[in-house]
Every structure is written in structure tokens, then in C-alpha cells.
Amino acid sequence: MTAIAAEIERFNHLSATWWDSRGPMRPLHVVNALRLDYVVSQIALHLGRDTASSLAGLSMLDVGCGGGLLSEALARQGAQVVGVDASPGNVAAARLHAQSQGVTVDYRLGEPTAVLSPQERFDVVLALEVVEHVSNVPAFLATAAACLAPGGILFVSTIDRTVKSFVVAIVGAEYLLRVLPRGTHQWSMFVRPDELSNALAPAGLQRRDLRGMRYVPLLHRAAWCRSTQVNYIATYTHGAAREDKP
Ligand SMILES: C[S@@+](CC[C@H](N)C(=O)[O-])C[C@H]1O[C@@H](n2cnc3c(N)ncnc32)[C@H](O)[C@@H]1O
Numbered sequence: 001m002t003a004i005a006a007e008i009e010r011f012n013h014l015s016a017t018w019w020d021s022r023g024p025m026r027p028l029h030v031v032n033a034l035r036l037d038y039v040v041s042q043i044a045l046h047l048g049r050d051t052a053s054s055l056a057g058l059s060m061l062d063v064g065c066g067g068g069l070l071s072e073a074l075a076r077q078g079a080q081v082v083g084v085d086a087s088p089g090n091v092a093a094a095r096l097h098a099q100s101q102g103v104t105v106d107y108r109l110g111e112p113t114a115v116l117s118p119q120e121r122f123d124v125v126l127a128l129e130v131v132e133h134v135s136n137v138p139a140f141l142a143t144a145a146a147c148l149a150p151g152g153i154l155f156v157s158t159i160d161r162t163v164k165s166f167v168v169a170i171v172g173a174e175y176l177l178r179v180l181p182r183g184t185h186q187w188s189m190f191v192r193p194d195e196l197s198n199a200l201a202p203a204g205l206q207r208r209d210l211r212g213m214r215y216v217p218l219l220h221r222a223a224w225c226r227s228t229q230v231n232y233i234a235t236y237t238h239g240a241a242r243e244d245k246p
Contacts, residue, residue, distance in 0.1 A: 002134040002143075003086040003111050010183065011066065011133075015089025018067025019097050024181050027173075027215055028069055028129065031222045034213065035128065035233060036073045039155055042209060042235045043124060046153050055079040061122040063112055063144050064130030068094030071105045082106045082122070084115055112143050121149040128157040128233070131196070132189045138199040145203035150238065154205060157213070157233035161190035164229040177217045193228060200236050209235040 017023035044054035056078035062071040065083030067090050075081045075098075083105050085091050091109040098105045108115040125148050127141070134140045141156070148154055159165050166187045173179045197207050212232050214225040 001111050001113065002136045002140040004133065004135050007133045008086045012087045012089040014181070015067065015087060015093045018069075018090060018093045025067070025069075026220060027179055027222075028066070030215065030220050031213065031231075032069050032073060034222045034224070035157065036070065036077075038211065038233060039070075039074070039124075039126070040077065042155070043153060046208075046235075046237060053078070058123040059121075059149075060124040060126065061112075061116075061120075061144075061147050063125065063127045063140075063147075064133070065094060065107070066090050066129075068098060068105060068107065070126065070128060071107070072098055072101065072103050075103050075105045079124070080106075082108060082116075082120075084108050084110070084112050086111050112147065116147060120147060121152075122147055123149055123152050124155070125152065126155045128155065131156060131158045131191050132185060137191055137195065141196065141199040142203065145200055145205055145236075148203075148205075148238075152238070154200070154236040155233060156196055156236070157231070158196070159185065159190045159231055160229050161187065161192050162229040164227075165190055168230045173215075173217060179215070179217045179220075193232060193234060196234055197236075204238050205236040206239065207234050207236055 014024050018025050021029040040051050040054050044051040058079045060079045060081045062083045065071045065085045071081045071083035091107050094107050125144050127144050131137050159169050170187050174182045212225045212228040215222050
């Protein structure tokens with residue numbers, strides 16, 4: 001098990017605000033469209049599909065789905081989505097919102113090892129903004145990778161452990177600009193891109209894209225950037241590596 005009780009409790013405490021686009025989860029609302037576009041286009045590229053229909057019929061696992069911002073958006077595009085989260089409040093908020101929108105997502109409360117059957121495999125697995133909140137990143141990622149069907153595609157987004165991320169993501173975002181509640185992140189738990197790759201290599205997964213994401217706090221806008229020294233997202237598939245330039 002990789003959940004940290006204090007972290008889950010902290011997210012649980014915020015669960016009622018999950019779908020408030022101007023509340024504490026505002027940064028996730030802001031990045032959601034950007035990361036959805038990224039996921040759609042990477043899948044289209046991987047499967048040789050058109051972006052307009054790239055998610056249709058795919059099974060997708062959103063690990064650490066929170067209140068379901070991305071799970072719901074993926075389901076709206078035709079994917080069959082299972083969302084897993086260890087926070088009871090977040091899963092309740094996710095279920096309630098999906099129901100109110102008439103969107104079908106299979107939300108499950110607990111850690112992936114507990115709520116997924118050993119046979120379950122998914123075309124797409126996503127672990128977005130979650131590895132920096134778990135106790136054992138390699139174990140968490142090994143579980144996520146084991147859920148991936150042969151030929152599948154895995155996405156991980158997190159924050160790099162750099163001097164820049166300490167200044168921007170902790171001091172700037174939590175203390176000066178208050179974009180995130182204080183204590184949202186601990187710098188020591190940020191994850192370097194190569195640490196992700198090393199953890200996923202034993203499962204035969206290779207990184208094929210790495211993209212930096214910039215959050216502009218005062219404007220509440222998000223955009224891609226060359227630097228991966230703060231926020232970034234990475235794509236992994238089985239087989240030979242093929243990096244796309246940002
Ligand atoms: C920052 S939120 C990200 C939510 C969502 N992935 C997103 O990006 O919109 C992290 C979520 O991971 C969940 N979480 C943390 N550790 C977990 C674990 N070991 N298993 C399942 N969920 C976990 C928390 O409860 C929280 O909802």
C-alpha cells in the first residue's frame with residue numbers, strides 16, 4: 001500500500017471544493033483542458049487514430065483520480081473510465097458530479113491494489129499529479145504499469161525535484177501567491193523524470209514523450225514550455241523509446 005494517511009486526509013478535507021473552479025483546486029481546473037488535449041493527441045499518435053475519435057471505446061484507468069476532473073472529460077470523449085482514489089470524500093464528489101452531468105465513470109474507493117482485480121487491464125493508464133503524494137513511488141508505478149494492457153499507453157504527470165520547483169511550486173505557489181493551500185506539496189516528494197523512467201523500466205515501459213507545463217499564477221493560465229524543471233507530463237509505452245520534441 002502506498003497511500004499516506006495524512007495526505008489522503010488533507011485531500012479528503014478539500015473534497016467539497018473539488019469542482020469549484022475558483023477554489024483550492026483551481027490549478028487542476030486550469031490545466032485540465034491542456035492535459036486532456038495532450039492525452040488525446042498522444043493516444044491518436046500511438047494508435048494511428050484521428051484525434052476526434054482517438055478515445056472511443058478505449059478502457060482507461062485514472063489512478064488517484066481525485067474528484068474526477070480528468071476521468072469525466074475522458075468519459076465524455078467515449079472512453080470507458082475507471083477512476084480509483086483513496087479519499088472517500090473525493091470519490092463521493094466524483095460520483096455525485098458525474099451523476100449530475102449524466103456521465104458514466106466507474107469510480108472505486110481505495111488503493112489500486114485493493115480495488116482492481118488482478119486480471120483487469122486497461123488500454124490507457126493515467127497517474128496525474130499523484131506520485132508526489134505517495135509513500136513509495138516505484139511500488140505505486142509498478143502497480144499502475146501492471147494494469148496496462150499489452151500495447152497500452154501510460155501517462156504520468158508530476159513536479160520535478162529542482163531548485164526551481166522549490167522556488168516556484170512551494171514558495172511562490174503556496175506562500176507568496178497562494179495559488180495552492182500551504183502544505184499541498186513537500187519538495188522532497190517531488191519526482192525527477194528519470195526516477196519515473198527507472199521505476200517503469202522493469203515493466204518494459206519506455207518514455208516516448210516528455211513535456212514541460214507552465215502555470216501562470218496571476219492569469220490562471222497554463223501552457224506548454226521547454227523546461228521540465230517544475231511541472232511536467234510524460235508518456236510511456238511498451239517497446240522502443242521515441243521522444244517527440246516539445
Ligand atoms: C493532487 S490530487 C490529483 C487528482 C487528479 N489525478 C487530477 O490530477 O485531477 C491526488 C489524488 O491522489 C489520491 N491519492 C494519493 N495517494 C493515493 C494512493 N496511494 N492510491 C489512490 N489514490 C491516492 C488523493 O486522494 C488525491 O485525490
